[in-house]
Amino acid sequence: MNAPNGHSWHPETGRLFRLVIDQLQCTMCTLTIHDTHHAEYDIVDMFNMPDYLANRLAIDIDKSIQIDAWIPEKSNQAVSFDYEGDDGQDRFCGLTYYCRADPTVLLALSVCWQDGSAPDEWRDRREAIDAWVDAHLRLLWRSHRDRGRVGSLEHTLNLFDFTVIVLAADGNILFANEQAHALLDVGDGLRRAGHSITATDFDDAVRLQTAIQHLSHSDEQTKSTDAGVATVLLLRRANARPLVASLARMPPTARGSAATVLHVIDPDGETRPLVGELCRAFGLTPTEATLAHHLVEGLTIDGAAQAMRIQRQTARAYLKQVFVKTDTHRQADLVRVILNGIVPIKASLSLPANGGNGSARSGAK
Template sequence: MSKTISVEAFSDLVDKLYGGLQSKVPWKLFLETLERQIGASFSTLILRPPSQDSEGLILSTGGDHHNEALTSYNEHFFALDPFVDLPSGQVVTLDEFIPEDERHQSEYFQQFLAPINVHHILGADIYTPDGAKCSLRISRGTEDKGFDQDDKGIIETLIPHLKRSVQLHMQLNRMEAERNLYAGAVDQLAVGTIILDEEGKVLEINQVAKELENEDDGLRVNNRTLQIGTQQDTRRFRELIKETLAHQRNNTPSIVQAMRIARLSGKRDLGIIIRSIPSTQWSGTGKRPCIAIFVSDPERQSQPAQDIVKTLFDLTPAEAQLAMHLANGLTLDEASETLFISRNTARAHLRSIFSKTGVTRQTMLVRLILKSVAPLG
């Protein structure tokens, strides 16, 4: 390790590098700390290089003036940048890459680097096994000395950590994207989901369950404790939770539990399913997901997008509207009144729908729509 940085300072950089994975703007504190430690004007991390087809994803220190420069780089100057495609994992200075005289004569230096007072650049490109690429660039101005071997040594010791951090960032992004996709699909199906930890306390609750909680009619959360229905319902619920947690702690197969929740409003009972969430071999203690609760409200209907129903079954807009109303439980007469059409017109639409979908009864049509991918749209 370079003698210009202490073990404590290096540990602080590594801590901020990995800690940045949990930040809203990843690696912001790492770049600011690196800038101070190495005595730079700017520190920049390019997670996705700009191209003719899309803007890049660039994190950088600096104020509004530098942000304006990044915008210019994204829109135009990236195509003129000669300090790209560096040897993988190697730390290189701009002076080593391009002679100073040649650089000063270039349009890139005169129109982009000089106005923002960038004269010295230290950089490294990192490629991960899963195809990600990121570029670290550290800049100094004309009044500063150039980067030396000590500066390069600091960055070289950080490169393996930066590479691992980028890999973890990509994996977390993929997991978060999948999580959001599945959570959105559950919301579209009008199913409430509530996740409990190893103490039976609420960890997460989706939008449908939040709406049910706001109604305060059979389900509510108080101090991270889920309360349902009547006192008798709550006692039964807690027994099922306790039983499910016991199965999980003992690594024994857990059956899926089910129960109904009475509502004081007189609306139809809520239905809930309780099932354990399998833990991995190396799961530790702490607030980890242990139980998933799925809540079904018979009064709440999933709402397939009209355009999707229309496309899936080759229906006209009017036919798609009628099909959606029937799928949500209306009779043909109720649907015709809601759509302000005569019963004869509704019957004509229904005959056409039957012909296009290949079903012969209204119950079959409802099943077809609800079993299709339409509710996920």
């Protein structure tokens, strides 16, 4: 059970409360959500209702669902209730609207009058808004569910150590993950330009804007074929190698407004923790993993041996073991396997050094 946190579950909840209060002339109301498979409920919002009464209503609804196996025959069925206050003097009467939002989700909107103050005509008024309340509860649930999905997607994109920016057809930023905000804050290679973005180098800025406009304003024939096709640009920086930017056109939205997704990788980004995780997955020893990382960074076997302060023949012996464990036969194959196997999770979120020592091959030692 969760109590309300003082904030509306959804901005439209207040609108729903106002309509019900105006139509039924009730003095208090609450919105609860119930899991029909488990004894769990949330008080998602309430107006002018004591906490004990809101919880009592929610608990009784849960009991009706779980213990008595009671489910409303109609989705918008309203059931009356009558309670005595905690002080033994106040009395509360009211009714609860039920909405089966999903197979396992039941929304309950409870409205209440105190001391028998319900108007005589409330039943007629209730019937007049039954369908509206049911439709509004369904919209609230869909909006809540969709916001949860968007939040999960945003959290997922923030886990990765690359930049993702989604642009509307007019070039304005619709979404940017945490890595994108950090990159734009630095403003080297790519920076903010009002509500949009631009490259810091003039020539790169022209190419970037041309690509965005081309992807965002394609004609109808192009829309069906260009979606997902990437344009790759290099965005030069003052003190580092250029950023690698891939732009792809997203399918048009319901409003017909195409959007562009921009994916940016920093070639100077730290890869050692990511390569290290992959090497541990292959079952490489720390020395073998160090050798593999040097080769991925572009060193020759002689350069790697010098960096590791070991003999060339010793380095070649380690390399043979790396080949066996990674099922490769040449340095180029090894580098390709490692680079293709890197999942760019942020280094701060990767496993500890002893967190994964399994092998990708059953015969690895």
